[in-house]
Amino acid sequence: DGGITQSPKYLFRKEGQNVTLSCEQNLNHDAMYWYRQDPGQGLRLIYYSQIVNDFQKGDIAEGYSVSREKKESFPLTVTSAQKNPTAFYLCASSNRDRGSYTFGSGTRLTVV
Amino acid sequence: DAKTTQPNSMESNEEEPVHLPCNHSTISGTDYIHWYRQLPSQGPEYVIHGLTSNVNNRMASLAIAEDRKSSTLILHRATLRDAAVYYCILRDGQGGSEKLVFGKGTKLTVNP
Numbered sequence: 001d002g003g004i005t006q007s008p009k010y011l012f013r014k015e016g017q018n019v020t021l022s023c024e025q026n027l028n029h030d031a032m033y034w035y036r037q038d039p040g041q042g043l044r045l046i047y048y049s050q051i052v053n054d055f056q057k058g059d060i061a062e063g064y065s066v067s068r069e070k071k072e073s074f075p076l077t078v079t080s081a082q083k084n085p086t087a088f089y090l091c092a093s094s095n096r097d098r099g100s101y102t103f104g105s106g107t108r109l110t111v112v
Numbered sequence: 113d114a115k116t117t118q119p120n121s122m123e124s125n126e127e128e129p130v131h132l133p134c135n136h137s138t139i140s141g142t143d144y145i146h147w148y149r150q151l152p153s154q155g156p157e158y159v160i161h162g163l164t165s166n167v168n169n170r171m172a173s174l175a176i177a178e179d180r181k182s183s184t185l186i187l188h189r190a191t192l193r194d195a196a197v198y199y200c201i202l203r204d205g206q207g208g209s210e211k212l213v214f215g216k217g218t219k220l221t222v223n224p
Binding site for chain 1: 146148153154155156157158161199212213214215216217
């Protein structure tokens with residue numbers, strides 16, 4: 001079955017360390033997205049990519065970086081510059097003509 | 113900022129219909145109305161979307177006002193598994209804006 005796989009499900013990081021969250025899709029979707037969710041809040045867009053080798057900043061891109069070298073993959077790096085990285089991170093993908101987004105099951109990052 | 117307005121919370125009894133409202137007074141002619149729901153510690157799940165006409169699928173129905181400034185998601189018989197946060201979102205059907213903006217949504221509680 002097609003879908004989006006995020007790994008790992010839980011991640012712990014020490015302060016000052018960079019960490020990379022994985023997102024892979026086999027839906028042949030052109031666009032991919034990263035969102036951050038804090039407790040009791042909605043989703044906020046970090047970065048998005050509409051085609052390979054191209055991506056745009058979302059509303060809260062500071063302290064994060066991405067790459068889109070393959071259509072199937074859109075990894076997110078949380079850098080040490082991100083002051084409050086503890087959150088639930090969600091990856092999504094879509095095709096413009098299909099309308100809906102498909103989300104992964106999320107990665108919960110905790111800074112210890 | 114989110115372009116939709118939803119009540120923070122609603123409550124329903126099991127096996128009764130639920131009507132979840134959404135206001136989107138600034139909707140443009142090419143905006144599709146999307147609904148997603150999110151269970152605790154999971155990624156959002158697509159529910160339904162529409163442009164002008166009412167829409168039905170196996171999960172729910174979407175009733176869109178004639179002026180398109182509001183819509184209602186209808187769950188015909190609520191079950192305990194329908195307890196979730198429901199998000200109403202506008203998406204540009206021309207693909208000009210790929211930034212799906214989430215508000216805080218409506219938290220639906222279903223009582224047994």
